[in-house]
Amino acid sequence: MFDIATAAVEAALAAGARYADARVMARRSQSMSARNGDIEELSQEEHTGLGVRALSGSGWGFFAIADLTPVAARGAGERATAIARASAMVAGPPLELAPVEAHQAYWEDPVAEDPLSVTLAEKGDLLTSVTATMRGSGADVALASCDAWDTHKWLVSSEGHRIEQRIRECGAWMSATAVGERETQRRSFPGIRGQYGTRGWELVRELDLPGNASRIADEARALLSAPECPPTQTTLILGSEQMALQIHESVGHAVELDRILGWEAAFAGTSWLDLAQLGRLRFGSDLMSITADATLPGALGSFGYDDEGTPAQRVDIVRDGTWVGVLSGRDSAALAGVPAGGMVRGDGYDRLPMVRMTNIGLLPGDSSLEEMIAATDDGVLMDTNRSWSIDDKRLNFQFGCEIGWEIKGGKRGRMMRNPTYTGISPRFWGSLDMLGGQAEWTFWGTPNCGKGQPGQVGHTGHPAVPARFTGVRIGVRG
Amino acid sequence: MSALIDVAERVLARLEAGAEAEVTVSRGQEALTRFAVSFIHQNVADDRRSVSLRVALDGRVASSSINAWDDAALDRLVRNTIEACRLSPVDPGWPGVSEPQEAVAVEHWDAGTAGADPAQRAGMVSAFMSAAHGLEAAGFCETVSGETAYLATSGQRLSGRATQATLDGICRTADADGSARATSARLADLDGPAVGAEATRRAREASDPTDLDPGRYEVILEPACVVNVLYFLCFHGFNGRAAEEGRSFARLGEGQFDPAISLRDDVTDPMSTGLPFDAEGTPRRRIDLVRSGTTRALCHDRRTAKAAGAASTGHAVPGGATWGAMPANLILEPGERSRDALIAGVQRGLLVTDFWYTRILDPRTQVVTGLTRNGVWLIEEGRVVRPVRNLRFTQSYLEALAPGAVRAVGSELILSPAAMGLGTLAAYAVPALHLASWNFTGGARG
Numbered sequence: 072m073f074d075i076a077t078a079a080v081e082a083a084l085a086a087g088a089r090y091a092d093a094r095v096m097a098r099r100s101q102s103m104s105a106r107n108g109d110i111e112e113l114s115q116e117e118h119t120g121l122g123v124r125a126l127s128g129s130g131w132g133f134f135a136i137a138d139l140t141p142v143a144a145r146g147a148g149e150r151a152t153a154i155a156r157a158s159a160m161v162a163g164p165p166l167e168l169a170p171v172e173a174h175q176a177y178w179e180d181p182v183a184e185d186p187l188s189v190t191l192a193e194k195g196d197l198l199t200s201v202t203a204t205m206r207g208s209g210a211d212v213a214l215a216s217c218d219a220w221d222t223h224k225w226l227v228s229s230e231g232h233r234i235e236q237r238i239r240e241c242g243a244w245m246s247a248t249a250v251g252e253r254e255t256q257r258r259s260f261p262g263i264r265g266q267y268g269t270r271g272w273e274l275v276r277e278l279d280l281p282g283n284a285s286r287i288a289d290e291a292r293a294l295l296s297a298p299e300c301p302p303t304q305t306t307l308i309l310g311s312e313q314m315a316l317q318i319h320e321s322v323g324h325a326v327e328l329d330r331i332l333g334w335e336a337a338f339a340g341t342s343w344l345d346l347a348q349l350g351r352l353r354f355g356s357d358l359m360s361i362t363a364d365a366t367l368p369g370a371l372g373s374f375g376y377d378d379e380g381t382p383a384q385r386v387d388i389v390r391d392g393t394w395v396g397v398l399s400g401r402d403s404a405a406l407a408g409v410p411a412g413g414m415v416r417g418d419g420y421d422r423l424p425m426v427r428m429t430n431i432g433l434l435p436g437d438s439s440l441e442e443m444i445a446a447t448d449d450g451v452l453m454d455t456n457r458s459w460s461i462d463d464k465r466l467n468f469q470f471g472c473e474i475g476w477e478i479k480g481g482k483r484g485r486m487m488r489n490p491t492y493t494g495i496s497p498r499f500w501g502s503l504d505m506l507g508g509q510a511e512w513t514f515w516g517t518p519n520c521g522k523g524q525p526g527q528v529g530h531t532g533h534p535a536v537p538a539r540f541t542g543v544r545i546g547v548r549g
Numbered sequence: 550m551s552a553l554i555d556v557a558e559r560v561l562a563r564l565e566a567g568a569e570a571e572v573t574v575s576r577g578q579e580a581l582t583r584f585a586v587s588f589i590h591q592n593v594a595d596d597r598r599s600v601s602l603r604v605a606l607d608g609r610v611a612s613s614s615i616n617a618w619d620d621a622a623l624d625r626l627v628r629n630t631i632e633a634c635r636l637s638p639v640d641p642g643w644p645g646v647s648e649p650q651e652a653v654a655v656e657h658w659d660a661g662t663a664g665a666d667p668a669q670r671a672g673m674v675s676a677f678m679s680a681a682h683g684l685e686a687a688g689f690c691e692t693v694s695g696e697t698a699y700l701a702t703s704g705q706r707l708s709g710r711a712t713q714a715t716l717d718g719i720c721r722t723a724d725a726d727g728s729a730r731a732t733s734a735r736l737a738d739l740d741g742p743a744v745g746a747e748a749t750r751r752a753r754e755a756s757d758p759t760d761l762d763p764g765r766y767e768v769i770l771e772p773a774c775v776v777n778v779l780y781f782l783c784f785h786g787f788n789g790r791a792a793e794e795g796r797s798f799a800r801l802g803e804g805q806f807d808p809a810i811s812l813r814d815d816v817t818d819p820m821s822t823g824l825p826f827d828a829e830g831t832p833r834r835r836i837d838l839v840r841s842g843t844t845r846a847l848c849h850d851r852r853t854a855k856a857a858g859a860a861s862t863g864h865a866v867p868g869g870a871t872w873g874a875m876p877a878n879l880i881l882e883p884g885e886r887s888r889d890a891l892i893a894g895v896q897r898g899l900l901v902t903d904f905w906y907t908r909i910l911d912p913r914t915q916v917v918t919g920l921t922r923n924g925v926w927l928i929e930e931g932r933v934v935r936p937v938r939n940l941r942f943t944q945s946y947l948e949a950l951a952p953g954a955v956r957a958v959g960s961e962l963i964l965s966p967a968a969m970g971l972g973t974l975a976a977y978a979v980p981a982l983h984l985a986s987w988n989f990t991g992g993a994r995g
Contacts, residue, residue, distance in 0.1 A: 104871050110638045112870040114612040115629060122595075129588075132667070135595035137616045154592045157667030161674050163588030191636040199638060212794045214871070250795035254911045334585045336726075337687035337719045340905075421595040458908040460918045462939065467993045469918050469941060471910050489910065491918075493941070493991065524689050525581055525593070547943055547990050548916065 072097075073235075075144045076227035079123045082148030084229055088125035088132075088155060090168065091148065092228035094378060095121050095139065096420035101187055104216035105198035107206050113191065120420035125151035129166040130158025131402075135421035169404035169411035171381045173231030178375025179238070181368070182271035186219035186241035189272045197275075201245050201284040208288035210247035216265070217243040217275060218518065224378075232380035240371065240530060242267030242516060243275045247288040249295050256294035256488060258287035258473055262312040263456045267516030267530070270369045290474060293486060300451065300475050300490040302546035307492055308443050308539045310454030311507065313472055314433065315515035315533035321496045322354075322361055323431040323531065325465035326388050326396065328403040328412075338524055340463025343496070344394065346407055352394040355500025358436055361389040363398055364534075365413060365429035371516030372431070372532035374416075378424035381413035388431065392501075400426050418527035425523055430514065432534025436506025440537040443505045450478040451545055453490045469493040469547060492545045499540060507536030550708050553698035556618045560602055561700060563627040569605040570702050571646040571830060574598075574618070577695030578663070582670035584718070585687040589674060592667060601867075604630045605646075608639040644851035646701040647861075652709070652825040652832035655817050657734040662712040663694035665736050673716055676741025681720045681749050688718025688748075692736055693974060699830040707832070709824040713974050715966055716744050719923060720752040725936065727751025728903055728923035730773070732964045732976055734822045751902065755924035758936040760992055767898025767956070768987040769891050769928070772963035775881065775979040777904045777919075778946045779812070780967065783876055785912035786947075787838050787846075789853030790873025796912045798947050799844050805947070807955035808842040809884065814864070814876035820964050821878040823974040826863065833863035833878070842952060848874040877967065877975035884958030884980065891983045893931040894957055899940075899987070900926040900933060915947035920993055939993035949984050957983040 076093035083091035097119040104112045121144055122135040132154030136147045198215040205213035219241040226234045244265025248257045259265075260283045268274050309317065329335055330342045344352065365383035367373050374383055379401050388396040399407065400415035403426060417424035444452065458471035475490030476483045512534055520529040553574040560572045580594035600623070601614040611633035615626045673690040696710040714736035719726045729747035731739045770778070784791075791797035798805065815835040816825050826832045829851050837845045849857065850865035853873055864874035892900065899921075907919030921939045928934065948954065959981035967975035 106871075109641055110610075111640070111642065112612070112868075113610065113633055113637050114614070114868065115633060116613070117615045117625070117629075118599075120616065131590070131592060133591070133593040135593075135597075137596065137598055150594070154594060154667045157582070157671045158589040158592045160668065160671040161584060161587075161589045161678060163586065163590060191633055192638075195636075195638045212796070216871070248794070248796070250913075254913045255796050332586070333685075333687070334590050336585050336685075336721065337689070337717070337728075421597060423591055423593050425591075458910050458918065460906045460908045460920065460941075462920045462941075462993050463905055463922055464993075467920065467941060467991070469943070469990075471908075471918075491910070524583055524591075524691075525579060547918070548910075 072225040073227060073233060075121060075139050075141065076225055078141045078144040079121060079148035080227050080229050082145035083123055083125040083152045086149045086152035088127050088152045090126040090229050091124060092226060093121060093123045094224055094226050094420060096222065096224040098220060098222045098419065099187060100220045102218045103194050103198060105202045107213050108199050108203035110195050110199060118419060121147055122417065122420045123147045123151040125155045127152055127155035128159050129163050130155045132158060133423045166402055167405040168401040171401060171411050174376060174380055174382065175233040177235045179236065180269040180373065182239045183273045184271040186239060186272045187221050197280065201280045204284035205247040205288040208285040209249065209292040210288040211250040212248040215245035226378065226380055228380055234376045234380050236375050238269055238374055239271060240267060240269050241272060241274060242518065243278060243280060245280055245284065247291040249291040251295040256291050258291040259455055260287050262515065264517055264519060267371045267518045268369045268514065269371060269373045294474060294488045297486040297488040300487045300546045304542055304544050306447050306450030306539065306541050307543040307545060308447065308450060308452040309537060311511060311513045311535040311537050312515060313454050313456050314535035314538055316456040316459055316470065318431055318433055318533050318535060319517055319531065320459055320461045321465060321468055323428045326398055327426050328397040328399040328407055329426045331397065332403055332406060339522055343464040343466040350395055353392055354389045354394040354497055355392045356503045357392045358503050358506045359389050359392045359500050360434040361431065362386065362434060363388050363414065363429050363431050367430045367514060367532065370430040370514040370532035370534065371518065371530045372429040377413045377415045378417050379415045381411050384413050386412050398426050398428060416529065418529060422527045427529045428520065428531040430532035430534060433536060435509045435512045435536045437508050438505045439507055439511060443537060443539045444478055444483055445481045446505065447478045448480060451490065452476045452478055452483060466496050490545065491547045492543050493547050494543060502541045503538055504541055505539035507538065511536045550696055550698065553696060554708060556600060557698050557700040560600060560623055560627060561702060563623060569646055571603050573601045573697060573699050575695055575697040579693050580670065581689055581691040582667065582674055583689045584674050587678060587686050589671060600626060602626055602630050604634050605643055606634040608643060609634045609637045610640045610643050611637055642852055642856065644855040646703050647705045647830035649704045650832050652707050653817055655825050656709065657711045657822045659712045659735040662692050662714050662736040665692040673739060673741045677716060677718050677745035680742045680745030684720040684722060684749055684752055686718055686720050691715045697824060699826065701830055705830045707826045707830055709826065711823050711974050713822045714739055716741060718744065718748055720748040722752050722756040725752055725755035725758060726923045727755050730965065732966055751924045755936045758938045761927060761937040763940060763989045763991050765986045765988050767895050768984050769895060769900045770982045770984065771902050772979045772981055773903045773965060774901055775982055776965045776977045777907055779879055779881065779977060779979065781909055781915060781917055781946050785909060785915065787848050788873040788875065789847045789849040789857055791912065792847050793853055793856050798913060798915060799847060801844055803844055804842045804952055805844050806839050806842040806950050807952050809955040809958050810839050810842055810950055811882035812839040813837045813880050814878050815880055816878045818878065818880055820962065820978045822976045823877050827865040828867045829865040831861045831863040831865065836862050848876055850874040879977040881979040883960050883962050885960050886957045887960055888981060891957055891959055891981055892928055892933060894983055895928040895931060898928050900928055914945050916943065916945045918943045940989040941991040941993060942988055943990040944988045949987060954985045955982060956985055
């Protein structure tokens, strides 16, 4: 495969590119889903191909093919350079690439139980049994699914990179929906997006779907008759699954350097953050420390090298409440004058690598969920994301959760349905006053982060703990 | 096309006797030239191909796909799918493959679009920017072409091809963005300077916005917002899967919408794009979802149709067994009012260009939250009086179109690519709507 990638790079250079890289990717994936005790869909994919990037002047070109022959690879390299030349018709400022050592390496994630080697029968039994259990416990609609990916890639660059990686990922999800007369209520486990990681099938076994199926069906049914979350301003405690969403949407996307530079202005949006304030801006309270750490074992955003060959690393994003870092690639980092962050990945051989979150996570504090509840006289606890909406500057958000509980006098009280909360990011993070500890630190995985045109789906990780915020507006309804 | 049919036949020939199967073979090009900060910063293209096989053996069903079609790849595709079938539990909801039916003779294909090169796309970007007159610009120009062949062991054989081109961009002032877009099956239909001029005009007119108190306002939703409303109504309402699970609002025969609302899906309309058959080889045909306010039909794929005791309406989405069926060629029937006439009919309300980041809070009630984007203006006594800053809304889309809630329907149909998840060739043609009430729940700045 290295020979194919090398042929593409050489052809791109021969056609006039001043830099080129090529990535051969072979990905096998499997997805199974069940509904109400029956298997609903089983699909397997095997996609292999080559994607070539070429830089001519200050213009990029990218071309991808499925045909892995030396002739086709050379043709793809030439096409990438031709596209880069067309970019020069509407040229931008001079473009350099932040320096990165040209590594020659192999990396793979450690996996105890290869997820694609676990039998389909075992997976089918798991999904049909948990959906049958949920159905038997009162769910009108019981769904479950599992996914596995095995991605093998070979990167060659004109600077001498030669990197082979194999990354295996898997995870599972289930949900119970109860249908009422006027609305529906849903409970998901372990979260709305399930739980995923760069791990083997041992991750799914540890989730214990069977042990939670009946409970979430009961909760979905109970929510139909629970009181509605009232509109008010109060103390809000969020469980770690919802915190993962909060981090992803209001921090992770906001610190993507391509957004900050305006490269996503027409689609994903920009950012309220201004590079001139990097190192000085207060993003949140002193308890808020966020890192982008692609080296966390087993987390979904972990890898050995990104798709430009930059080694995985840990970068401070927010330190003790101050904004100190961004998510970057080699071109965006050079423009911004920061080191290359190693955060560029593409979804498949046919997608241009772009700035993507790695594992964007909140470092744990020294409290716990139970201590937060005990310390709250009047407030609400919400968990498990249900809806998420945030503006194009990543400043104004309104998030909904599947379930809430009233907190009175330091005790968890009655269940509440349709809990929502809204806020402005730095004000919200500035009100963070209690943070869960190491024992509650969970590496949540998001397998469906959308970005880019054409659209790409990214796999990101979000280490999170429960947290408490004060003075939050809740209960926004239509 | 014959090459794709040949690949499909080679796949079916590898199956053992008694297997029920369908195979879809496709190839095409997707090319997208993206610009931001007034220069082309991403410029991509790919030659793609895929072979997808679904097999049913003794009630057990499995699907596989691969993006190669040499003999070894096809052997592997068939072997893996059969093995997966044998290891799978029985699927009691399996509806079988499509029976032989002819598709309507319609082809939304343009050779010039299929053969568009990077210089043509860059030229379209340059034309857009020439109309920006110094404003910062961002957006994309995309050309997509695809050919597909579908064969099933039932004898169903269909093939088709389609193209689509889109120019979509914003122009930016110091405190406002303005957007404009155009989509067609033909790249030559796109008028780069006109789209750029429209985005420029909107950006200038949206500049220097002021805050407006949240609350309920009359609104004129421009076509991009209307597409968003229809997407949610279809995904969570007119979707046979949602109805089967009790999550849908739709009740056939009831006047759930204002009489001004007539909504159909129609691949035969000249404005439409895409193929005349769906992912399961069911021919698409015109279907009226809403006629003069009355809910008339649901969208079905073969699985939801079987559960409902109905026939598939040709709305299967690739990989959509879990999500259900979605229309690909929606048309909201236009009214008689020009954009200016719509504005003239507003007592006090807001003119909204785009929605952003809309998410549903409850599918049954269709309560959705989201934000405005790319220009909002206050209208008083029939005149646009000033731009306002973006607002967050939390609004039931169903209530917004309920009987008595639609004041007027615009006369101009605008074609827009459909929202994510439908494939790149789905597009909806809709006019602007004047609605009696929209619930704005906060300013975007808090």
